[in-house]
Amino acid sequence: MRRLRSVIPALIPLLVVTAAAELAVRYGFVKSYLVPAPSSVLRAMIESRAELFGALLTTSVSALVGFLLSTVAGIAIAVFLSSSRAIQRAFYPYAVFFQTVPIIAIAPLLVIWFGYGTRTVVASAFVVSIFPVIANTLSGILSTEPALRDLFRLYGASTLVTLFKLRFPAALPQILTGLRVASGLAVIGAIVGEFIGGQGLGSVVDVARTQQRVDKVFAAVLLASVLGLALFGLINLVSYITLRRWHASEQ
Amino acid sequence: MHRRSFLRIAPAIALLANCGKSPGKIRLALNWKPDPQFGGFYAAPYQAHGLDVEILPGGAGTPTIQMVGAGSAEFGVVSADELVVARSQGNDVVALYAVFQNNPQGIMVHASRKLASLADLFKAGGTVALQRGLPYARLLEKKYGFDKVKIVPSPGGDISAFLADKNFAQQCFIMSEPLTAKHRGADVQVFPVSDAGYNPYTTVLVTSGSFLRKDPDRAKAMVAAVREGWRAYLDDPKPTNQRMNQLNPSMAPEVFAGVADAQKPFIETDETRRNGLGSMTEERWQTLIVQLKELGDIQQAPAADDCYRAL
Numbered sequence: 001m002r003r004l005r006s007v008i009p010a011l012i013p014l015l016v017v018t019a020a021a022e023l024a025v026r027y028g029f030v031k032s033y034l035v036p037a038p039s040s041v042l043r044a045m046i047e048s049r050a051e052l053f054g055a056l057l058t059t060s061v062s063a064l065v066g067f068l069l070s071t072v073a074g075i076a077i078a079v080f081l082s083s084s085r086a087i088q089r090a091f092y093p094y095a096v097f098f099q100t101v102p103i104i105a106i107a108p109l110l111v112i113w114f115g116y117g118t119r120t121v122v123a124s125a126f127v128v129s130i131f132p133v134i135a136n137t138l139s140g141i142l143s144t145e146p147a148l149r150d151l152f153r154l155y156g157a158s159t160l161v162t163l164f165k166l167r168f169p170a171a172l173p174q175i176l177t178g179l180r181v182a183s184g185l186a187v188i189g190a191i192v193g194e195f196i197g198g199q200g201l202g203s204v205v206d207v208a209r210t211q212q213r214v215d216k217v218f219a220a221v222l223l224a225s226v227l228g229l230a231l232f233g234l235i236n237l238v239s240y241i242t243l244r245r246w247h248a249s250e251q
Numbered sequence: 252m253h254r255r256s257f258l259r260i261a262p263a264i265a266l267l268a269n270c271g272k273s274p275g276k277i278r279l280a281l282n283w284k285p286d287p288q289f290g291g292f293y294a295a296p297y298q299a300h301g302l303d304v305e306i307l308p309g310g311a312g313t314p315t316i317q318m319v320g321a322g323s324a325e326f327g328v329v330s331a332d333e334l335v336v337a338r339s340q341g342n343d344v345v346a347l348y349a350v351f352q353n354n355p356q357g358i359m360v361h362a363s364r365k366l367a368s369l370a371d372l373f374k375a376g377g378t379v380a381l382q383r384g385l386p387y388a389r390l391l392e393k394k395y396g397f398d399k400v401k402i403v404p405s406p407g408g409d410i411s412a413f414l415a416d417k418n419f420a421q422q423c424f425i426m427s428e429p430l431t432a433k434h435r436g437a438d439v440q441v442f443p444v445s446d447a448g449y450n451p452y453t454t455v456l457v458t459s460g461s462f463l464r465k466d467p468d469r470a471k472a473m474v475a476a477v478r479e480g481w482r483a484y485l486d487d488p489k490p491t492n493q494r495m496n497q498l499n500p501s502m503a504p505e506v507f508a509g510v511a512d513a514q515k516p517f518i519e520t521d522e523t524r525r526n527g528l529g530s531m532t533e534e535r536w537q538t539l540i541v542q543l544k545e546l547g548d549i550q551q552a553p554a555a556d557d558c559y560r561a562l
């Protein structure tokens with residue numbers, strides 16, 4: 001019940017905006033070829049449900065694989081970077097490259113490297129989502145409390161033990177923040193990859209746009225955001241399970 | 252203090268407000284970057300017709316026809332099938348001048364595959380880069396079937412995938428990408444989409460119904476200027492090409508010249524010699540409307556004589 005009540009505040013803006021859009025189109029304030037009525041978006045979703053949900057599934061798999069890859073690789077890179085100042089100075093600037101790479105510009109190259117289809121889409125999701133994982137994990141690992149670090153040293157703990165028993169758990173809240181940002185980016189990256197590499201929601205958006213089917217474009221975008229929300233929720237769940245016993249953010 | 256500073260900027264605000272709706276300013280929204288397919292629009296003597304025209308170049312996915320319908324551009328350049336689809340959805344846009352009398356779209360393949368026709372290509376397999384949302388893509392699918400080929404998204408004007416793979420075919424403008432490919436050493440063969448029976452007008456100057464009612468004189472002046480522009484560009488594309496090349500340096504000057512030459516037969520036909528450059532017929536619009544209805548691109552068929560206006 002308390003859960004249900006906590007959802008209500010989020011539903012109010014949704015209802016207000018939806019109703020306003022519906023009325024604005026119905027009474028001719030906004031042309032339906034510019035902004036589709038929510039009812040026509042719903043109709044498009046029902047009419048093309050097989051196509052749309054098939055596409056959603058394809059995009060979900062690619063986004064998820066890209067996201068998992070950037071989670072694993074991002075954390076590994078951050079641990080590597082945290083091992084010494086010199087390594088950090090040498091390699092961190094190149095990690096920043098991932099954040100600034102204009103994915104839309106290199107996407108055609110991804111197609112040539114990885115071929116049309118899933119591999120290109122996964123690569124695109126990976127490239128745009130890895131940086132927040134690296135940056136947040138690194139900053140988490142580096143901000144371990146000095147007193148605790150000294151304590152571990154005092155008891156003669158090895159570097160590995162310190163990493164897994166102290167630095168890593170202490171960095172978890174920040175790592176999870178990085179993952180939250182990365183999850184949304186992975187969905188965007190997957191869809192951009194699909195514009196160029198074909199298949200999934202990206203391809204549906206591309207085709208619907210060419211056909212001037214604004215309602216179908218919105219239906220596909222809506223499903224993409226549902227996917228983003230689902231990933232976000234998944235990370236919040238992980239965060240709740242791992243942090244509730246000791247971190248203020250989940251208490 | 253506050254009031255005085257407001258007074259000082261008030262004239263500037265008034266000026267800005269005026270500049271938005273000054274009667275002289277006309278915006279022409281293109282659906283691609285400046286290149287020879289728009290040559291006549293860049294060559295047109297707008298000022299001599301009392302018009303102050305600003306050309307807005309576009310890119311992949313620029314919603315040109317929606318812009319015209321919504322009034323964020325007074326004129327636009329789209330293709331006839333887009334216009335029919337837009338009209339069937341209640342976007343009141345009207346064609347005024349059809350630059351390309353015949354559909355310049357085609358599928359280019361490597362000549363080494365020795366294919367004889369479009370039917371051959373779709374039987375032979377390999378990859379075909381095609382924008383699936385386009386009506387002709389569905390027409391090809393209906394006619395030849397896509398089960399033997401792999402359909403991938405069109406890379407726009409980029410031909411690197413084509414150059415890298417002998418079994419790669421891609422949609423193109425007959426007078427554009429094939430020239431670039433030849434320029435880069437490929438042996439190219441092109442099948443026009445009109446071979447499959449799909450031949451809408453393309454690169455069509457359109458305006459909104461409301462502009463046409465409000466300001467028929469300037470619409471008329473626009474068409475006259477554009478027609479003169481195309482006449483001039485057909486006769487001597489060189490000065491305009493130079494100007495467009497400055498705006499779009501990614502295209503080589505010799506490609507500009509080659510395309511301008513290759514597109515001539517699409518623009519000046521026996522029909523335009525009789526009826527004038529850019530002219531359109533109701534019959535052609537009707538054929539297109541019937542095709543789009545059959546393909547399922549439109550639910551309601553707009554009237555053919557609402558689609559265009561001879562000014």
